[in-house]
Amino acid sequence: MSLLVVGTWAQGIAVDAPRKVGMGDYFSLTFTVSSMDVSNFKAPSLHAFDILSGPNESRNHSYTSVNGKSSYAESLTITYVLQPTKKGVVQIPAATAVVNGKTISSRPITIEIVEGSTSSAAAHRPQRNIGAATASPSNLKIGKNDLFFTVTPSKTTVFEQEAVLLTYKFYCSDRVGLQSIGIAKRPEIRDVFSEQKNNPDISNYQTEVVNGRRYVTNTVLQQLIFPQKAGKIVVPGITFSCDIAQEMTMDNVFDSFFNGGNILSQKVQRTCPELTLQVLPLPQPKPANFTGAVGKYSVSGEMLTKQLKSNDLCTYRVTIEGVGNMKLLSAPNFRFPKDFDNYDPKINEQTTFSSEGQSGSVTIDYTFVPRNIGKYNVEGLKFVYFDTDARAYKTIQLPAMQFNVTKGTRSDEEVEREKALMGADLGDIIKENAGTPLLSWGSWAYWLIYLVLIGGFITLLPFLRKWLQVDLTLSELNFKRAGNKISKRFRSAVKLLHKNDKRGFYVEINKALNHYLTDKFGLQPSEQSAERIARCFQENQIDETLLQRFQSLQEQCEYARFAPVLEGTNEQDVLHEAEHLIQDIERALKHSTSSAKSKI
Amino acid sequence: MKHLFLLLLLTFLSLSGNASLRTIADSLYEEQNYIEAQRAYTSLIEKGEDDATVYYNLGNANYRLKKYADAVLCYERALKRAPALKAAKVNLAITQTKIADKFSQPEEMFFVSGLREIIRSSSPAAWGAWSVVALVFSLIGCGLFFLCDGRGWRLGGIIAAVVSLTVCILLNLFAAYHSHLVGQKKAVVFQPTYLYSSPSRNSEQLRPLHEGTTLLIEDLGKGQWLYVSLPDETEGWIFLHAVEQV
Numbered sequence: 001m002s003l004l005v006v007g008t009w010a011q012g013i014a015v016d017a018p019r020k021v022g023m024g025d026y027f028s029l030t031f032t033v034s035s036m037d038v039s040n041f042k043a044p045s046l047h048a049f050d051i052l053s054g055p056n057e058s059r060n061h062s063y064t065s066v067n068g069k070s071s072y073a074e075s076l077t078i079t080y081v082l083q084p085t086k087k088g089v090v091q092i093p094a095a096t097a098v099v100n101g102k103t104i105s106s107r108p109i110t111i112e113i114v115e116g117s118t119s120s121a122a123a124h125r126p127q128r129n130i131g132a133a134t135a136s137p138s139n140l141k142i143g144k145n146d147l148f149f150t151v152t153p154s155k156t157t158v159f160e161q162e163a164v165l166l167t168y169k170f171y172c173s174d175r176v177g178l179q180s181i182g183i184a185k186r187p188e189i190r191d192v193f194s195e196q197k198n199n200p201d202i203s204n205y206q207t208e209v210v211n212g213r214r215y216v217t218n219t220v221l222q223q224l225i226f227p228q229k230a231g232k233i234v235v236p237g238i239t240f241s242c243d244i245a246q247e248m249t250m251d252n253v254f255d256s257f258f259n260g261g262n263i264l265s266q267k268v269q270r271t272c273p274e275l276t277l278q279v280l281p282l283p284q285p286k287p288a289n290f291t292g293a294v295g296k297y298s299v300s301g302e303m304l305t306k307q308l309k310s311n312d313l314c315t316y317r318v319t320i321e322g323v324g325n326m327k328l329l330s331a332p333n334f335r336f337p338k339d340f341d342n343y344d345p346k347i348n349e350q351t352t353f354s355s356e357g358q359s360g361s362v363t364i365d366y367t368f369v370p371r372n373i374g375k376y377n378v379e380g381l382k383f384v385y386f387d388t389d390a391r392a393y394k395t396i397q398l399p400a401m402q403f404n405v406t407k408g409t410r411s412d413e414e415v416e417r418e419k420a421l422m423g424a425d426l427g428d429i430i431k432e433n434a435g436t437p438l439l440s441w442g443s444w445a446y447w448l449i450y451l452v453l454i455g456g457f458i459t460l461l462p463f464l465r466k467w468l469q470v471d472l473t474l475s476e477l478n479f480k481r482a483g484n485k486i487s488k489r490f491r492s493a494v495k496l497l498h499k500n501d502k503r504g505f506y507v508e509i510n511k512a513l514n515h516y517l518t519d520k521f522g523l524q525p526s527e528q529s530a531e532r533i534a535r536c537f538q539e540n541q542i543d544e545t546l547l548q549r550f551q552s553l554q555e556q557c558e559y560a561r562f563a564p565v566l567e568g569t570n571e572q573d574v575l576h577e578a579e580h581l582i583q584d585i586e587r588a589l590k591h592s593t594s595s596a597k598s599k600i
Numbered sequence: 601m602k603h604l605f606l607l608l609l610l611t612f613l614s615l616s617g618n619a620s621l622r623t624i625a626d627s628l629y630e631e632q633n634y635i636e637a638q639r640a641y642t643s644l645i646e647k648g649e650d651d652a653t654v655y656y657n658l659g660n661a662n663y664r665l666k667k668y669a670d671a672v673l674c675y676e677r678a679l680k681r682a683p684a685l686k687a688a689k690v691n692l693a694i695t696q697t698k699i700a701d702k703f704s705q706p707e708e709m710f711f712v713s714g715l716r717e718i719i720r721s722s723s724p725a726a727w728g729a730w731s732v733v734a735l736v737f738s739l740i741g742c743g744l745f746f747l748c749d750g751r752g753w754r755l756g757g758i759i760a761a762v763v764s765l766t767v768c769i770l771l772n773l774f775a776a777y778h779s780h781l782v783g784q785k786k787a788v789v790f791q792p793t794y795l796y797s798s799p800s801r802n803s804e805q806l807r808p809l810h811e812g813t814t815l816l817i818e819d820l821g822k823g824q825w826l827y828v829s830l831p832d833e834t835e836g837w838i839f840l841h842a843v844e845q846v
Contacts, residue, residue: 422694427691429626441725442728442779
């Protein structure tokens with residue numbers, strides 16, 4: 001197995017660069033020679049570009065073994081990181097080098113420089129570092145002059161409420177590969193109202209030369225502050241923490257591996273210097289209508305409701321446009337006629353961050369309800385502000401207006417109701433779960449209940465009728481009543497007997513029998529002839545024997561009433577016979593009715 | 601720090617049951633910590649405990665935070681779930697005085713609106729329950745009629761049956777109407793927009809609409825537009841994404 005050293009005849013130098021680059025982009029230009037025995041590499045003229053970095057050399061070795069044949073190749077790569085300086089089509093001429101005694105060259109290339117930034121340049125960017133260097137040696141000490149931050153105020157002396165724009169910038173030398181910036185410590189600035197804007201893309205940097213050294217720089221963040229008090233304002237420095245890319249060496253290659261193969265970074269902190277601002281008090285005396293607006297403004301007013309009607313809600317809109325402390329503006333006082341209801345004005349602001357403060361517009365809506373028809377003259381709104389350029393108070397007076405209120409459609413009651421609601425306090429929260437009803441209307445379960453109730457009723461009705469029949473038909477009610485009554489009479493008869501009133505006893509028994517006929521068969525006493533009684537018994541299918549017993553009992557009683565008491569008549573026997581007879585008649589009637597009914 | 605503690609407490613207790621989360625949310629509201637209360641009620645709803653009371657309370661929290669369109673949406677959702685919740689109706693009316701659009705009620709007979717208020721005062725389920733009671737009375741009346749023999753009982757029975765049956769039918773109609781009212785689809789305006797005459801931005805703008813106005817959805821329309829009617833019965837088209845459906 002011999003090791004063949006392949007002396008590649010270098011056909012030429014390979015060159016690689018993007019075809020199109022934006023003015024804001026930086027890109028790498030690489031020349032590759034397939035040999036290590038290179039001498040006298042001459043780069044082409046790169047005057048059309050800013051050289052951010054380079055020439056950087058890197059050597060590549062590769063050893064391959066194919067079918068028993070090994071080969072070993074070497075190459076040398078030279079890289080430049082460039083940034084375009086002007087637009088147009090730029091030519092990069094050939095680079096030359098001497099390899100193995102022969103002079104070889106790369107072919108010239110052209111690059112088109114356009115406005116903005118292109119993605120192809122990004123693809124050629126080395127490792128997303130902001131700084132020019134791809135990575136710093138891990139043992140590089142990053143000094144004060146390699147990386148620092150500055151803060152620049154737009155003005156150092158301002159009035160109260162006047163805007164000051166603070167711009168924070170970083171400066172990073174080309175030895176340092178800056179990856180990202182964060183804020184480590186940010187002390188509060190006292191007595192100011194502030195608004196901040198971060199710079200989202202700090203990698204879009206510029207280069208500057210400071211004290212003879214070249215730096216890349218960009219704005220990290222901007223802050224607008226509005227001092228709320230006169231005197232000295234101290235802006236303490238913000239401490240930024242930065243990630244610096246580190247070169248991978250044998251020492252830290254394993255760390256990098258566990259770090260997910262990413263470039264390791266070093267954390268460095270820098271604090272920007274402290275600032276002092278002088279805040280002048282606003283001149284006294286302040287005009288009566290001044291509510292704190294400082295800046296440059298213009299004001300206009302518009303009646304949003306075209307036709308004013310009584311009892312209708314109307315809106316008057318005031319628009320304040322300009323720049324200054326817009327977010328701190330409060331609604332100027334607008335004097336409505338006495339019999340107008342008016343409500344708290346609503347303020348909406350649409351402002352953007354600008355170097356002189358918040359710029360844009362603020363709209364203030366005044367809502368009111370005229371109660372009566374008529375013509376009203378209304379004073380125009382007065383807006384007072386302090387103009388920072390003129391260093392004086394300015395008043396803008398809107399023209400007076402005439403409100404012509406015509407009859408509205410809403411009634412007084414509606415407006416009163418609405419006013420009551422407007423003044424009302426919100427009802428309290430509910431703590432218990434309201435709970436969902438067991439059954440919702442219209443569901444199948446609901447109609448099922450209906451079905452069950454009605455169906456059940458219909459099916460049960462005949463059974464109910466039957467069950468209740470036994471006691472509840474009319475005549476049977478009478479039977480019951482009759483039975484009770486006769487027992488009562490028998491009892492009173494017994495009482496008379498105890499008193500030894502034999503005659504009374506027989507009278508009572510007779511009465512009982514007569515009343516029994518009346519109650520049971522509806523036979524009045526005058527109708528109670530023997531034939532009628534007989535017919536009655538027959539109709540009710542009562543046995544002959546019972547009729548005879550009845551008649552004999554009646555005779556016995558009547559006889560005993562008028563005739564002297566015979567020996568041998570035993571009142572007890574009479575009583576028993578009466579009771580038994582009634583019971584037998586009752587039983588007979590029951591049988592006859594049930595048999596009659598069963599025939600139906 | 602207090603917020604962190606509350607957040608941890610909320611997380612822990614939400615794992616141990618929603619009943620306690622509800623109590624926490626209520627206490628947050630009572631302490632006037634409306635932002636946290638609003639978050640707590642919202643997470644209750646996300647967990648599925650979205651009954652009328654929670655929506656009502658969330659509506660209150662939104663009102664306190666001056667988010668009137670959200671408050672209106674919450675009260676409307678509460679009323680969809682508990683149509684007779686008087687507190688929600690009252691608070692909705694109060695919130696509606698804070699929104700920009702005002703409408704005059706369309707003309708109608710006083711007894712029509714009076715009747716509608718009566719119907720709306722009880723939920724359909726409540727009307728349904730009372731109608732079942734009326735049905736039972738009606739059946740008792742029938743029973744008396746068929747099973748009694750006394751003239752007085754039978755007359756009383758038939759009268760009771762007829763009257764109760766009429767009441768039962770009437771109550772069912774009330775329940776049906778209220779159920780229909782509850783079933784109507786509604787939407788609340790969330791972004792200032794316009795009512796258009798046809799489903800296109802180039803058509804005539806009938807009137808401007810502001811946040812918090814409740815609309816009745818007449819037709820789901822096509823694509824990005826809804827056909828709606830306003831409280832004063834004006835109809836038109838509105839852009840779908842400017843509203844939230846109840």
